[in-house]
Amino acid sequence: MLARSADNLFWVARYIERADFSARMIDAALRLAALPKAYGGDGTEWISPLAAAGNLELFKQIHDVPDQDNVFAFLAFDRDNPSSIRNCIENARRAARAVRTALTVEMWESINAAWLELRRIESSRDVTKPMPREEVDRFLDFVKTISRDFDGAAYRTMLRNDSYWFNRLGLYMERADNTARVLDVKYHVLLPEAEQVGGTLDFFQWTAILRAVSALTAYHWVYRESIKPWLIMDLLVLRREMPRSLVSCYENLARYLDFIGQDYGQQGVSQRLARSTYTRLLNSRRDEIFQRGLHEFVTEFLADNSRLGGVIAEQYLLS
Amino acid sequence: MTHFDEMKGSEGVVRSCYRLVEDWLAHTPPTLLEARRAQAELMFRRIGITFAVYGEQEATERLIPFDIIPRILSQSEWVKLEAGLKQRVKTLNMFIADIYGAQEAIRAGVIPEDIVLRNACYRPEMAGHRVPHDVWVQIAGIDIVRVDDQDFYVLEDNARTPSGVSYMLENREVMMRLMPELFARHRVAPVENYTDELLTCLKSVAPASARGEPNVVLLTPGQYNSAYYEHSFLADRLGVELVEGNDLFVREDVVYMRTTRGPQRVDVIYRRIDDEFLDPLVFRPDSALGVAGLMGAYLAGNVTLANAVGTGIADDKAIYTYMPEIIRFFTGEEPILKNVPTWRCREEDAAKYVLDHLGELVVKEVNGSGGYGMLVGPHSTKEQIAAFAEKVKADPANYIAQPTLSLSTCPAFAGDSIGARHVDLRPFVLTGANGVRAVPGGLTRVAMKEGSLVVNSSQGGGTKDTWIIEDTPGAGQRQQQSQSFQSQGGS
Numbered sequence: 001m002l003a004r005s006a007d008n009l010f011w012v013a014r015y016i017e018r019a020d021f022s023a024r025m026i027d028a029a030l031r032l033a034a035l036p037k038a039y040g041g042d043g044t045e046w047i048s049p050l051a052a053a054g055n056l057e058l059f060k061q062i063h064d065v066p067d068q069d070n071v072f073a074f075l076a077f078d079r080d081n082p083s084s085i086r087n088c089i090e091n092a093r094r095a096a097r098a099v100r101t102a103l104t105v106e107m108w109e110s111i112n113a114a115w116l117e118l119r120r121i122e123s124s125r126d127v128t129k130p131m132p133r134e135e136v137d138r139f140l141d142f143v144k145t146i147s148r149d150f151d152g153a154a155y156r157t158m159l160r161n162d163s164y165w166f167n168r169l170g171l172y173m174e175r176a177d178n179t180a181r182v183l184d185v186k187y188h189v190l191l192p193e194a195e196q197v198g199g200t201l202d203f204f205q206w207t208a209i210l211r212a213v214s215a216l217t218a219y220h221w222v223y224r225e226s227i228k229p230w231l232i233m234d235l236l237v238l239r240r241e242m243p244r245s246l247v248s249c250y251e252n253l254a255r256y257l258d259f260i261g262q263d264y265g266q267q268g269v270s271q272r273l274a275r276s277t278y279t280r281l282l283n284s285r286r287d288e289i290f291q292r293g294l295h296e297f298v299t300e301f302l303a304d305n306s307r308l309g310g311v312i313a314e315q316y317l318l319s
Numbered sequence: 320m321t322h323f324d325e326m327k328g329s330e331g332v333v334r335s336c337y338r339l340v341e342d343w344l345a346h347t348p349p350t351l352l353e354a355r356r357a358q359a360e361l362m363f364r365r366i367g368i369t370f371a372v373y374g375e376q377e378a379t380e381r382l383i384p385f386d387i388i389p390r391i392l393s394q395s396e397w398v399k400l401e402a403g404l405k406q407r408v409k410t411l412n413m414f415i416a417d418i419y420g421a422q423e424a425i426r427a428g429v430i431p432e433d434i435v436l437r438n439a440c441y442r443p444e445m446a447g448h449r450v451p452h453d454v455w456v457q458i459a460g461i462d463i464v465r466v467d468d469q470d471f472y473v474l475e476d477n478a479r480t481p482s483g484v485s486y487m488l489e490n491r492e493v494m495m496r497l498m499p500e501l502f503a504r505h506r507v508a509p510v511e512n513y514t515d516e517l518l519t520c521l522k523s524v525a526p527a528s529a530r531g532e533p534n535v536v537l538l539t540p541g542q543y544n545s546a547y548y549e550h551s552f553l554a555d556r557l558g559v560e561l562v563e564g565n566d567l568f569v570r571e572d573v574v575y576m577r578t579t580r581g582p583q584r585v586d587v588i589y590r591r592i593d594d595e596f597l598d599p600l601v602f603r604p605d606s607a608l609g610v611a612g613l614m615g616a617y618l619a620g621n622v623t624l625a626n627a628v629g630t631g632i633a634d635d636k637a638i639y640t641y642m643p644e645i646i647r648f649f650t651g652e653e654p655i656l657k658n659v660p661t662w663r664c665r666e667e668d669a670a671k672y673v674l675d676h677l678g679e680l681v682v683k684e685v686n687g688s689g690g691y692g693m694l695v696g697p698h699s700t701k702e703q704i705a706a707f708a709e710k711v712k713a714d715p716a717n718y719i720a721q722p723t724l725s726l727s728t729c730p731a732f733a734g735d736s737i738g739a740r741h742v743d744l745r746p747f748v749l750t751g752a753n754g755v756r757a758v759p760g761g762l763t764r765v766a767m768k769e770g771s772l773v774v775n776s777s778q779g780g781g782t783k784d785t786w787i788i789e790d791t792p793g794a795g796q797r798q799q800q801s802q803s804f805q806s807q808g809g810s
Contacts, residue, residue, distance in 0.1 A: 002566050003577045097542050100551040101561045109365055116364070162579060264580050316579040 005102045006166040007317040008095040012103075012111070013154075013170030015092035019085045020147035021178040022075050023140045025049035028212035030136070033068055035204055046071040052181045053083055069130040076139065077122065085143055089118050092150075102163045106153035114146040162263060165256040169312060172256070176249035176305050179236055182209055184298045190229045192290035206232055213244045233294060234286050246301060250278040253308070260316070270311045277304050322725040323467045324739050325391070334468070336393040339504045339792050344388065344730060344737060352732045355387050355497050362493050383486065384781030386731045389494065389501070390742060390763040397508075397759055397787045400463065400471050400746070403655030405755045406646065408459045408748040411478055411633050413649040415455040419445045419629060429648045430641045434665070435632065439686055440479075442594060442629035444601060448618060450627045451526045452752040457625040458517070458589075460484075463656070463744040463761075465727045472657045472724070474743060476642070478626060478633035480591050483762040483776075484747050485549035488513060488556070490762075490784040508759035508787040513747065514556035516758060520751035521557075521587050524623050529586035535559045536576060538567070538590040540608045550591050559589070569612030572619040587623045594628050636719045637663055637685040659724060665716035673720040674711060677704045680720040681772075682711065695772060697723050726772055729783070733767050741766045743774050744785065759787040 025048070032045035046066040050056040058081060063070045078084045093115040100108055121139065125131065131139070151171070158164040183190065186209050189202045206227050210216040215235060222239060223231050237246045254274040261267040289297050323329050326337040333341045363382050392400070417424050418435055419442075425432045435441060460481025462474040491510050495502055518535065525533035539550035541563050554561035566576050567585065575582035590597065596606040601614040616622045632638060640661045646654045662669040662680075673680060682694040694707040711718050728739035746761030763783040764774035774780040 001579050002560050002562060003579055004563070004566050005560070006579045094542070097547075097551075099561075101555040105366075113365060166579075260579075 005099045008099040009167040010170035012092045012095040013167045014174040015088040017174040019088035023143035024212045028208040051185045104157040106157045110149040168256045172249045172252045187294040190233045247281040254278040268315045323727045325729045383776045386783045389786045390729045390783045393790045410646045440631035445629040451623045455627040459748045460745045479631035482546045485552040487762045494784040505788045510760045513758045518557045520749045523751035525586045533586040535587040536562045564608045567610040572616045574616045574622045589625045659721045662720040664718040670715040682720045760785040
């Protein structure tokens with residue numbers, strides 16, 4: 001396939017996954033913000049979604065103090081924020097339109113319908129006033145349905161060939177990146193077993209993290225235990241059955257890269273790098289990670305992940 | 320102005336091929352038509368069938384109005400039209416090959432030399448070159464109008480990069496979904512095989528140096544082009560890669576595309592960008608749409624361009640005026656399709672006549688297209704006419720003029736009622752190494768404004784599905800013959 005098509009297929013999945021993640025982070029912050037201060041609603045909850053999206057600096061250039069309204073507007077609708085939800089949807093649609101021939105009708109219609117709906121919402125939105133909470137919730141739900149719809153369409157209708165594989169690579173690259181960023185923002189409340197400081201006050205922080213990645217129920221199923229910060233780390237990094245965990249994302253990345261390598265009859269740097277990160281995650285143990293420091297671990301992972309992105313681009317997308 | 324209505328004829332007697340449509344219209348309440356139209360629009364918008372109108376900022380992605388009443392031609396009308404189209408396109412191929420080859424038509428005085436060689440669309444780069452299988456115009460769109468139930472007139476030849484075929488195909492899809500009951504009453508010749516025919520045609524003209532199955536691609540200027548939807552639609556239906564200039568490169572006179580597996584050779588390029596943008600080394604150096612070195616590969620015979628470079632000359636409206644003589648010269652036959660009588664302003668007497676009668680005529684630039692740069696005398700103000708007169712005086716050779724034809728009309732659902740609207744027809748004609756073919760039907764364009772004669776989509780015209788049906792519809796269907804649409808309960 002055309003290198004440009006592969007690139008667009010990769011990015012359309014990334015943009016949609018990113019929009020979904022932003023919506024989930026806003027959702028989590030809204031919950032925290034509704035809590036009394038004593039329960040963790042300390043007024044800093046609007047910094048987390050900005051930090052996790054990696055655009056706290058950009059935000060500070062435009063606004064003073066982050067609050068619900070300006071953070072929501074910035075993350076959802078700001079055209080100057082390259083990863084705002086509206087920009088993600090528009091970029092996804094632009095990428096999709098450039099490779100319409102490589103998408104199935106269902107995929108195209110889902111992204112096109114999402115873009116038309118976004119335009120409708122934008123044109124009816126009163127920019128001079130904060131969006132009413134009810135509409136905010138409806139908007140976030142709408143964004144989350146886009147990813148389900150698009151992803152479901154891809155899963156159900158695409159031929160299992162390189163088009164599908166490059167699309168999946170984009171999805172899992174972005175997802176791994178997002179999970180790691182949540183961990184990075186919240187590493188200070190995710191402590192090992194021995195250090196039970198903070199206690200129940202952090203409970204709401206922890207559940208907010210789980211909710212943000214829709215893993216609260218999964219947590220209970222996997223551990224059958226009350227919420228423990230070290231198990232949250234375990235779930236989001238090391239559990240293969242958790243579809244957003246780093247190890248699960250890398251299992252998929254390694255697998256789809258292998259499919260491409262086998263199909264093209266040639267393995268390269270990206271296959272080796274993905275497999276080595278996957279093996280490292282498989283062999284990691286919880287206490288080791290805490291011993292070395294969760295922050296250091298995550299920082300290193302983010303660097304590896306971004307290196308893999310670069311290598312995939314070099315090997316396939318830019319040729 | 321009286322005109323021929325394709326449903327009601329000239330005397331108000333419903334023509335037999337429209338019998339069932341007329342019955343259907345008589346028994347379908349406008350509210351149902353309105354609902355169907357809304358459904359159709361929704362379908363088009365969801366699929367993303369849009370067309371950009373240049374010069375309209377906010378409306379960069381607009382829908383072409385779609386009229387849900389089909390335009391009908393009988394089988395016997397089509398047989399005649401098809402023969403004329405084939406004759407015309409065969410001639411266009413011979414004529415263009417001759418222009419860039421032996422120039423016999425010029426030497427025989429069939430057409431003046433300067434009108435060819437000084438033409439803006441003449442490509443001296445092609446002089447003395449042959450193209451694979453001597454096919455220059457693989458895809459032609461011939462614009463047809465009628466003024467009575469006898470004759471078809473050619474209004475324009477489009478041999479450069481005719482567009483609109485995706486609307487022909489999508490209109491049919493939408494109609495079949497929306498109007499199953501109307502389809503059940505007719506036997507409509509299918510058009511969906513167009514893309515298969517096109518692929519066969521494109522593969523048949525691959526260069527001799529192509530190895531194995533020819534690799535065909537469709538070259539688009541990109542998603543901001545007005546016809547991008549059509550490009551992606553066709554690439555999809557053809558099952559070929561939709562490439563932009565940056566996806567291609569040329570090495571040692573061979574064209575390759577950049578793929579995830581490395582470079583892959585390209586044999587046939589169905590290009591939807593104009594000559595001037597194809598290769599910055601040969602044509603416009605500022606073109607970012609083309610491929611450096613493409614002309615070198617082309618002239619070396621390593622890649623086929625469809626349509627060939629230089630075919631735009633046949634779209635020229637001054638050259639059009641010579642087509643009847645050109646047909647006689649190359650085929651020895653009488654033209655089956657008529658030309659609209661045309662004054663060539665390059666001729667002094669004609670220019671004088673045109674300037675004296677601007678208010679009655681349609682005046683066009685010889686290489687204009689899309690309804691831009693033309694004057695429709697009877698529908699223009701004194702000021703517009705005066706301004707246009709100055710343009711004609713300044714450069715008479717750049718203009719031709721035609722009488723304001725009373726184009727035929729068809730029933731259309733415009734606004735909230737059914738009314739007669741002027742139409743034209745663009746059938747698509749394919750020429751491969753294996754001969755000339757026309758898919759039955761074409762794109763009917765309709766002027767949605769009452770009385771308007773301008774059907775171009777860039778000027779707000781709409782489209783209709785075009786049906787070629789048996790001469791007496793319903794005759795072979797015993798069961799249904801007695802049923803009227805009334806019994807359908809309008810569902």
